[in-house]
Amino acid sequence: MRSKFAANCLLAALALAAIIVVAMPGASYSHQDRESTFASASKAHPAGTDALGRDRLVRVSAALLLSLTGAAAASALTTAAAAGVGVVAAFGPESIGWIAILTCDVFLAPPWMFLLMIVRSALPLSASPMSSAVVTFVVLAALGWPACARAVHKGALNLKTSDWMLHAQAAGLRPTQLVRTAVPNLLPVLLPQFLISIPAFVIAEANLGAIGLGIGEPLPSWGGMLLELDNSAMLFETRWVYFPIALLIIVLLLLEAVAMEA
Amino acid sequence: MKVAGDVVRWLARTLAIVLLVIVGSTVLVRFAPGYLSDAREMDSRYGDAVRAELSVEAARSGTLTHLLSAELQGWMRGDGGVSREYGVPVSELIVPRLAVTGELTLRAIVMAWSLALLASLFSSAARRPSLLWQAPAALLLAVPTAALATLCLLAGKGGPVLVMALLLSARDFKFLHYALRKAWSDPHLLQARAQGVKAHRLVLGFILPSIRPQLSALASLSIVTALSALVPVEVIFNVPGLGQLAWNAALNRDLPVLLSATIIMALAVTLAGLASDHPGEWRSA
Numbered sequence: 001m002r003s004k005f006a007a008n009c010l011l012a013a014l015a016l017a018a019i020i021v022v023a024m025p026g027a028s029y030s031h032q033d034r035e036s037t038f039a040s041a042s043k044a045h046p047a048g049t050d051a052l053g054r055d056r057l058v059r060v061s062a063a064l065l066l067s068l069t070g071a072a073a074a075s076a077l078t079t080a081a082a083a084g085v086g087v088v089a090a091f092g093p094e095s096i097g098w099i100a101i102l103t104c105d106v107f108l109a110p111p112w113m114f115l116l117m118i119v120r121s122a123l124p125l126s127a128s129p130m131s132s133a134v135v136t137f138v139v140l141a142a143l144g145w146p147a148c149a150r151a152v153h154k155g156a157l158n159l160k161t162s163d164w165m166l167h168a169q170a171a172g173l174r175p176t177q178l179v180r181t182a183v184p185n186l187l188p189v190l191l192p193q194f195l196i197s198i199p200a201f202v203i204a205e206a207n208l209g210a211i212g213l214g215i216g217e218p219l220p221s222w223g224g225m226l227l228e229l230d231n232s233a234m235l236f237e238t239r240w241v242y243f244p245i246a247l248l249i250i251v252l253l254l255l256e257a258v259a260m261e262a
Numbered sequence: 263m264k265v266a267g268d269v270v271r272w273l274a275r276t277l278a279i280v281l282l283v284i285v286g287s288t289v290l291v292r293f294a295p296g297y298l299s300d301a302r303e304m305d306s307r308y309g310d311a312v313r314a315e316l317s318v319e320a321a322r323s324g325t326l327t328h329l330l331s332a333e334l335q336g337w338m339r340g341d342g343g344v345s346r347e348y349g350v351p352v353s354e355l356i357v358p359r360l361a362v363t364g365e366l367t368l369r370a371i372v373m374a375w376s377l378a379l380l381a382s383l384f385s386s387a388a389r390r391p392s393l394l395w396q397a398p399a400a401l402l403l404a405v406p407t408a409a410l411a412t413l414c415l416l417a418g419k420g421g422p423v424l425v426m427a428l429l430l431s432a433r434d435f436k437f438l439h440y441a442l443r444k445a446w447s448d449p450h451l452l453q454a455r456a457q458g459v460k461a462h463r464l465v466l467g468f469i470l471p472s473i474r475p476q477l478s479a480l481a482s483l484s485i486v487t488a489l490s491a492l493v494p495v496e497v498i499f500n501v502p503g504l505g506q507l508a509w510n511a512a513l514n515r516d517l518p519v520l521l522s523a524t525i526i527m528a529l530a531v532t533l534a535g536l537a538s539d540h541p542g543e544w545r546s547a
Contacts, residue, residue: 105275106282109528111490113505117512118291118520203406210408211497211509222406229412245409252404 007257014251015068018061029062030054030218040238048240050228059220060244064251066215067202067222070133074141075197079190081145083183086152090160091179101153104146112204115143120213129219136208136215140201148193155189156182192259199255206248222248276532283528287521288333292326333521343518347511352522355507360526363496363503367488369423374430374484381435383465386442395435402432408494415498422499426491430484437483441476445469485534489527 021027033045033053040048047057089100119139127135159165159182168178202222208214209223217224225244336343342352385395402410407429414420445451446469454464470477492505500506504523511519 102275102278102282106279106286109279109283109531110287110524111486111492111527111531113490113493114508114520114524114527115287115290117493117508118287118517118524120512199404206406207408207494210406210412211494213509213512223408226406226408226412229416245413248406248409249401249404252406253400256400256404 003257007254011251011254011258014064014247014254018064021057021061022065027055027058029059029220038238041240047243048238050241054218056240056243059225060247063220063222063225063244064247066133066220067205068198068251070137071140071198071201071205074137074144074201075194077138077141078144078148078197079194081141082148082152082193083186083190085145085149087156087179087183087186089149089153090156091175091182097153101150104149104153107143107146108150112143113207116140116204116208117213120208127216129216132214132216133219133221136205137201140204144197144201148197151193152186152189155186159185195255195259199252199259202248202252202255279532280525280529284333284337284521284525285330287524288329289326291517291521292329333518336518336522337525342522345511345516345519347514347516347519352519355519356504356522356526359502359504359507362501363492363505366422366426366496366501366503367485367492370426370430370488371484373423373427374434377427377431378434378438381431382438382442385435385439386446387461395439399432399435399439402428403436405429406494407491408498411495411498422495422501425495425499426488429491430487433487434480434484437476437480438473441473442469445472448472482534486531489530 022029031054033039033049033055035053036042036045036049037051037053038049039045039053042048045055045057047055047060050056050059085100085104089097092100116139120136165178165182168181173181205214206222206226209221210226211223212227214223215221222244228241229245332343336352340353342356344350345352345355348355381395381399385392407425410429411422411425414425451464451468454468455461492503493509494505495501496503496505497509504526508520508523511517511523
């Protein structure tokens with residue numbers, strides 16, 4: 001419990017620091033300082049600059065905020081969809097439940113990465129960076145719900161066969177009333193699913209970006225910054241290129257710690 | 263008789279899932295917002311009239327029924343259709359790469375299982391969970407595949423097998439540690455330990471047999487995780503496997519290749535589920 005509190009505090013501190021950096025006057029993730037490309041840490045650029053002379057600290061801060069917001073929103077969508085499907089499958093007619101679980105299996109059959117690639121490859125060529133970011137996280141949410149729905153379905157089935165639920169049925173509660181009573185009791189299943197999905201989506205976005213199918217430039221993203229590491233000429237210029245990867249691992253460790261405690 | 267019925271039911275379900283994956287992937291592709299865009303539209307050498315012609319042609323050949331029938335016909339013929347990028351049957355591109363991917367995945371899984379089993383046996387036998395084993399596993403779980411692959415490449419140490427094995431072993435370790443820890447605390451094992459039965463005899467005679475169902479489930483999970491990690495690993499290490507082919511197809515909008523690769527992966531994942539679905543029935547059959 002103490003480690004969850006510490007992880008939450010550290011995450012909040014990181015997010016706050018990122019907001020301050022991004023909101024500072026003159027800070028821009030896309031501004032190019034062509035006089036100082038590949039620069040190491042300096043007063044003007046505390047974490048150096050990238051190949052186009054863009055401030056790395058501002059870009060990392062923006063990527064942190066974008067990834068946390070996007071992953072949390074996608075996770076909320078996933079959890080809501082999973083709750084809906086899981087509850088309907090458990091409390092609805094048997095045929096509906098069978099179809100819902102078969103749909104989950106169909107979605108779970110191909111590995112995520114392949115489905116993500118299919119959808120990302122079919123985006124318009126002229127898609128703006130922001131729409132590529134929105135599409136990336138929406139697609140993650142759209143593909144992430146089946147595993148979560150299976151867990152919710154199992155929890156809902158356990159609830160359905162519990163003594164108090166049988167008693168409620170015997171007492172004449174209508175199916176809608178039963179569902180309304182059951183959903184709050186599924187929170188212990190839904191909350192961990194929500195928290196587990198956040199780091200999973202952050203990792204998926206980073207992996208997708210690292211192979212060039214993630215969020216479009218100049219919008220900063222973890223995946224985009226991993227691509228920077230391909231530029232080996234830059235690595236000899238400054239070790240600060242490792243800063244985004246180090247911060248990404250710290251953020252993921254904190255997110256995992258929060259999820260583990262839930 | 264019951265086993266035969268189970269097998270038929272399982273086969274029917276697998277076939278239904280694969281067919282639905284084909285239909286679902288095709289629908290996904292057809293209704294994706296940029297399906298009708300063509301890279302040639304960005305080429306300044308083409309005039310407006312040619313671009314309009316390209317759009318009309320794309321719309322004509324891009325109906326859902328046309329796409330679905332082309333995909334299914336390709337699979338019926340056994341060649342998976344024709345690659346848009348290379349103009350050759352998809353099977354010619356996929357078959358040589360399947361061997362590369364299969365070998366990489368198999369070697370990674372064997373290495374990962376050896377690492378995870380060894381680490382979890384040591385960690386679970388201790389009185390308390392030790393940071394020595396838990397910390398590296400937690401760290402590896404927090405590193406995206408692409409990041410680990412890039413770091414290995416830059417450091418000049420380790421290759422695709424090691425990267426995949428490390429990622430898989432961290433996940434496997436997490437499950438094995440809990441399963442083994444639970445097994446070690448069974449009353450009959452505590453009694454045997456108190457009576458001085460050697461640890462290796464307990465592991466081979468009691469612990470491993472008792473966690474066999476979890477091991478079969480973990481085997482299918484390992485395959486799914488390995489297949490998900492394939493694309494970044496093969497792309498970053500330039501391994502000519504199925505993952506790299508799919509990535510290349512995604513970048514070049516070669517949808518017949520991408521769909522075929524996805525269907526093969528779906529088939530592999532569904533078959534991997536076989537181990538965890540009915541281990542008892544298959545054994546007794």
